[in-house]
Amino acid sequence: MRSRTKEIYRAMAESLGLPVDLALDLPRVIVVGAVQVIILNHRGLIQYSKTKLVAGVGGGQVVVDGEDLEIQEIGPEDMAVKGVIRSVHMET
Amino acid sequence: MGAASFFWNLIGAVKVRVRGPNPARFLNLCVSSGIPVSGIREEDGDVTFYTLPWRYRELRPLAFKTRSKPEVIGRSGVWFLWSKARKRQALVATVLALSGVFYYLSGSIWAIDVRGNNRVSRERILAAALKAGLYKGVRKAVVSTEFIDASIIRDIPELGWVYTSIHGTVALIEVREKVDHPLERPGDMVARRDGLVKSVLVLSGHPLVKAGDTVKAGDILIAGDPSSPSGGARGEVVASTWYKASLEVPLREIQPRRTGRKVEVRLLNVEGNLLPLFGSKAIPFQWYEIEDSGGGVRQSPKTTISVITRTYYELTWVEVERSPAEAEDLARKRLEDIVRRQLPPSVKLIDFSIEVKIAPDRGVLTATGLAQAEENIAVVKPWPQ
Known part of the structure; x- marks a missing residue:
């Protein structure tokens, strides 16, 4: 039922030309080269170390692997991570 | 962060x-x-x-x-x-006092520079500025640049324009000197140098020469009318003129050459006095040439404090042997330079030829250059009063 509601929301957003991430409360991840990752609409920090950062997002987790990772700024909805970024992927 | x-x-x-x-x-x-x-x-x-x-x-x-x-x-x-500062009150007081002193001193003029003067001496301009209230140590707030400009130009009639500006703690007095244009007295127009007349343009007076005539320096070209107050001759006489120069180029010569070794020293330029900063004080070369670079070199050497990099290049003396053709090329280049320096800027160079003679017993090449030019040779020779 829940996934069906999401499908309806998605179809409505697409037909109205609205951004899907806003309509469905999805995260937005911006990767700036290999030096910075900005995660918008996160739901909290799950794990943090120098080499790995896991942030909770709607529908899963965003995992950032790298070296010398530092959370530059963190707020209730967004966070900026800098360091040597090796990979960014989504786990659902 | x-x-x-x-x-x-x-x-x-x-x-x-x-x-x-x-x-x-x-x-x-x-x-x-x-x-x-x-x-x-x-x-x-x-x-x-x-x-x-x-x-x-x-x-x-x-x-x-x-x-x-x-x-x-x-x-x-x-x-x-701020919390730390409250525990070190003496240090804070010293910093504040020094800042205050620095701020106070920055409100005064500590150097005065003069630019643009040629015939009028710097000392005379500075004396006029002193009289107007501009001197080392004066507070900037009491200096009126307009008053100083007016006062200097009044005291030194040879100056046509004065502009004083203040840059930090340096006062800059820029001046332009008046240019004298003596009134030309009426007279005949005579030839300034020998030449072959190409054209004559008479604005006033009677022409005594025509195109194709050969004239000598001092010959009257256009005669005026001394009986009339405005009877002075005026006009232009364009003629072909010739300039000659000669020189000798040795076929064998000892010349200085840089060896590639160099020593750099840094000097502090304080109002023209050079004080060593870094680098060797003793120059390890017997023969050398000097090149300066860095702040203050392009400006007047007496303007501000600046650091100059002085490079000493070691020289060695080598014997250079030239072929007659090389010597002729060199002679041609040098002769053209000499002739061009002789020509006034308005004169047009038409042709340049060179004659060479080699004296093997003396080991030199003698070259004579002859340049043909075209110029106005007419000048006014005032009548005696």
């Missing part, structure tokens, strides 16, 4: 180290409680971050909830600087 570091340092920040089973949860609670955290890093297995000093107390209940132990490991920013 990234881009926000300036803000954090300005208002003050504490660096906090958190030890506990789940620092991520602790950070989430901080964020949800509205406590600003920034610059989160992992250091030696613990998590460190920056927060505001007056929000630190709010971390304690969150630490209790997550069984973490926060600890302040660093303080930075104006907030703490």
Whole structure:
């Protein structure tokens, strides 16, 4: 039922030309080269170390692997991570 | 702390180290409680971050909830600087006093520079400036540049324009000297030098020569009418003229050459006095040439304090042997330079030829250059009064 509601929301957003991430409360991840990752609409920090950062997002987790990772700024909805970024992927 | 570091340092920040089973949860609670955290890093297995000093107390209940132990490991920013300063009052007083002295001294003029003078001496301009109230040590607030300009131009009639400006603690007096244009007395127009007349243009008077005539220096070209007050001759006589120069180029010569070795020294230029700063004081070369570069070289050497890099290039003397063709090329180049220097700027060079003779017994090449030019040779020769 829940996934069906999401499908309806998605179809409505697409037909109205609205951004899907806003309509469905999805995260937005911006990767700036290999030096910075900005995660918008996160739901909290799950794990943090120098080499790995896991942030909770709607529908899963965003995992950032790298070296010398530092959370530059963190707020209730967004966070900026800098360091040597090796990979960014989504786990659902 | 990234881009926000300036803000954090300005208002003050504490660096906090958190030890506990789940620092991520602790950070989430901080964020949800509205406590600003920034610059989160992992250091030696613990998590460190920056927060505001007056929000630190709010971390304690969150630490209790997550069984973490926060600890302040660093303080930075104006907030703490002020706390430290209150304990070192003598140091603060000294810094404030020195800043005050520096600020006070920066309100005075400590150097006066004069530019643009040629015939009028710098000392005379400075004396006029002193009379107008501009001298080393005077407060900038009491100096009126307009008054100084007017006073200098009144005291020194040879100056046509004066502009005084103040740059920091340096006063710059820029001047332009008057150019005298003596009134031309009426007379005949005579030939300035020998030549073959090409054209004659008479504005006033009677022409005595025509195109194709040969004239000698001093010959009257256009005669005026001395009986009339405005009877002076005026006009132009364009003629072909010839310029001659000769020189000798040795076929064998000893010349200085740079060996490639060099020594650099830094000099402090204080109003034209050069004081050594860095580098060798003794020059290790017997023969050398000097090149200066750096601040103050292009400006007047007496303007400001500047650092000059002086490079000493070692020289050696080598014997150079030239072929007759090389010597002729060199002679042609030098002769053209000599002739061009002789020509006034308005004169047009038409042709240049060179004649060479080699004297093998003396080992020299003698060259004579002949340049043909076209120019106005008519000048006024005033009538005797």
